Amino acid sequence: MEQPMRCKTLTAIYKNEINTLKKLYEIDFLIHKSVRIHIEQFTVRKIEIDFTSEQLVDDLIAVLTKVERLLMLFDGYFMNLISIEFQDSAGCVPPNLKECAEHFMRRRLAYFHSNKILFSSNYLLDFSKVLTPALYEKWKGILEDLDVAHQVYLYSLCDTNQPVDLRCAFLIELAEPVVEIVKANSPLFESLNPGKQGTSLRDCLRALITTYGSDIFENEINSCFETFLKSLVNSRVRIMHIKRNCSGSYLNGPESVLYSIKISFLYRIVLFNLLGISPSLYHENLISNIQRWNSWNDIMDNLLYRLQK
Template sequence: MNFNTLLINEKKPVCKKITATYQLDNGVLGGPVESEFSYKIENSTKVNINIEQLGIRKIVITTEKEVSTGILFSLCQSIEKLLMLFEGRFVPLEYMCFSDSDEFTDDNLIEAGTWYKDKRLGCYESSDFSMYNCNKIISYNEVINEKLLKDWIELDKELDLASNVIFYALSKNFATVDIKCIFSIELAEAFIDLIKERKGLFSSLKPGNRGTTLKMCLDMLITKYGNLIFEEEIRSKKDFLQMFVRSRNRMMHIKRHQGDNYLDGAESILYTIKFFNLYRIIIFETLGIDEGFYLDNLKLSIAKWNEWEEVLEKFLNRID
């Protein structure tokens, strides 16, 4: 019986192990680096997670008893998303396989691995501009553990669609760069809500209600979390926030003859990255990751992006 027949019969294979291998299309990953820790999934089933890297990356998850391939696949993707926040990119998945089952054949498990790999969402394929090494600000082996992964999975669920938007904004297949940037700007309201619920800050803001504008949300987030990321923009004393709002309005309220007071293509790339940095810093703080693990690398990354193709300088020069 092949895997598709098993799905039709609503009988997903169960096993004790998933192995996923990742490799850059161009270049190799550093190493040797390795992290290993225990974790608990449904019904308190204990699993062992090993993430090793030397040229390529391998994630191996083993369980003490057989569980659904879907559960193992979901856990593996949660790890991938957390690593992406550290590194600013998804490393391409080269191969995925399941193994160690008393009930299902090796052929069933191989087919299952291929099926899950082929069904992955487009957000797991990172855009070219997100593949730059400077986007990496945390080495996973320095911070990842059982508690961090558990807290991330809970936060990922809480963020819901907003989490997907973060990853799609840096993906290869989602949309043109201007649309990606607009969605990144729009995420400010979701993060205001998150911070209100988690920390009790920004109580005067009510995103979606009359009296709370997108510009107010952007201003509050950047003032609290983004002074380093938007340091040059703030120093310029230009109304760069209004340019973000105009760009959002241009897409959300389509009209003719809107002029050029909005982000162009290169600027959209720059600010997609900057907003990604803003949101991942908020996520890191929410997860309790000390800034000592990433602050120096973040400064270097921001400096490189601020110098990229003179985009920032030209942007500030053309703001009213």
């Protein structure tokens, strides 16, 4: 039987292909008194995971991917992983560790490859301002609770040939588990029970948008909010029924692109709130991003005009 690969240290290097990383950011902290996480960024991003004793390679990768998914909330996309190296092993020779790293790169999940055209310019926050052991532990708990729901979120933003209306429908559907996780971690939404009679997807969308997304959906709220919510729900319903049984307004292709982006911002803001990150740290960047997307090819204005007719 092949010996399990073990080592103490993992080093991953990332590159941003769209924008050059010019600012120097660096952070270093311990979790569980035995795992050091070091992140530095200047032209490239380097993440180092360092255990005090040898661990299974998969255990180091598990820590790395949790950190990656947390940083994605700040950046708005996953940077390209260009290399990974396993080091400091008493029982594994360097060629075997290198082969293990190559295997990891080959089987890396598709959702770590973000759609760079749409999701590379939605930065909200510098990780070094907020990332602490306490925040990382909160993130671990939220990630565990979200489970498959967070994977749905990430796959909806990744660089695949998945149709845009399908991506948007899945993001709309996430309103229900997001309401559940807010309920589990705060006193909000006590009257909502997603999945049970009396609480609809529309109720969940309304609650999330009015509580967390007033900046993101300001125009929609002030224009024809209930009709807009109905269009979101109809866009979700389309993937559950044949065409003849669908009725009402729903998002077209370009509108699905726009609202995939806007709903992705809403999702990130909800998680920031649950992580205890102050809105003052990212509000300016959020407003700048939303203004840019609201003016994108007049898609939002045309949708609201159509919904008001």
